[in-house]
Amino acid sequence: MSSRLLVVALLVLAACEAAPDTPPPATTTAVRSPGAEPADPDRLSLILPTANRALFEDAPERFYQGLNVTIDSMREEKWEGGQYGFVRDPVPAAFGRRTFRRVHEGIDIAPAERDSLGEPVDSVMAIDRGVVAYVNTGASAYGNYVVVEHDWSDSPVYSLYAHLADTAVVEGDTVAQGARLGTLGYTGRGISRDRAHVHLEIAFLINRHEGVWFEEYIGSEDAHGLFFGSNLAGVPPAGLFLALRENPDLTFPEYVASLAESYVIDLPGGQPLDLIERYPWLGPEAAAADPASVPAWRIEFTQEGAPMRVEVARTPVERATVDGVSLRIWLTSASTNRVLQRRGISFEPTRRGYQTFALYSTTADQAPRW
Missing domain, CATH: 2.70.70.10 (Glucose Permease (Domain IIA))
Structure with missing residues (x-):
């Protein structure tokens, strides 16, 4: 997903001047x-x-x-x-x-x-x-x-x-x-x-x-x-x-797919992802996967925090991990409703971010603490 973010980066930059939702x-x-x-x-x-x-x-x-x-x-x-x-x-x-x-x-x-x-x-x-x-x-x-x-x-x-x-x-x-x-x-x-x-x-x-x-x-x-x-x-x-x-x-689903992707988060696999069960069109392959065999769930978000796509990631993670961000995130000083923060040349979830992404990973039995 990071490569796709880089491909669209210049287009995103051009859109930065526009106010969100301007008719x-x-x-x-x-x-x-x-x-x-x-x-x-x-x-x-x-x-x-x-x-x-x-x-x-x-x-x-x-x-x-x-x-x-x-x-x-x-x-x-x-x-x-x-x-x-x-x-x-x-x-x-x-x-x-x-x-x-x-x-x-x-x-x-x-x-x-x-x-x-x-x-x-x-x-x-x-x-x-x-x-x-x-x-x-x-x-x-x-x-x-x-x-x-x-x-x-x-x-x-x-x-x-x-x-x-x-x-x-x-x-x-x-x-x-x-x-x-x-x-x-x-x-x-x-x-x-x-x-x-x-x-x-x-x-x-x-x-x-x-x-x-x-x-x-x-x-x-x-x-x-x-x-x-x-x-x-x-x-x-x-x-x-x-x-x-x-x-x-x-x-x-077509409207959601047309929104601008801004950051990608990997979440621990091996357990169901409630979101994809309810919205299988976010990622048909992910929806069809056996949760027990999923190394990690990958969710692509808009800058405002709406989920756009869900995929199965190949590399396991132990907690919410940032897989990539768009150029717009860099230019707006990590404006992500306070869920991401910059660490040198990379990004990681804030305390608020870990709490937010834990909601996505919560099951009927437990909510993760990262």
């Missing part, structure tokens, strides 16, 4: 109507979660709810902070560049309508049919939020809708595409009425045995269970919506 000009490709059935069940037919369609109107400043000046004083256009990716905590980087240390794993969509008191009134809708997997109305940085499980390419993929003013569904509800989940709001930590928005994520579930890992590493009450934030790995939502306008026949 290209709107296309004339129609979006499928709500509830429309694609010809192939693997092909996606999605809708935006609110009435705000500015993403498709080349008006990102109206679509994204950005950050305020005191938090984001280095950014000229504040809406950029509402995008997916490295758009938070700006710091200087190599060659006069500016980079960002913190990942925003979803997008913040601004309200399209407010009442006479300034309260947002937008309904938040399911982007696709599915089953309500989780509803939180208790303490959380996300405030009130709903998680919907979708069956995409025979795998469970999750959409999360956060900071809702209220919720209109309960766990176990089957919802149609466009079903009302709640009202856009500003519940949760540090959000004012002026910055009301719905935070949308589209994510993998990393491990069904999250509880074993949580007990080993966190130790407190696991209030959100499987839907604890660390157990969800998000992909760029706006990128997916825009890609579907360009190619209405796109599947979710």
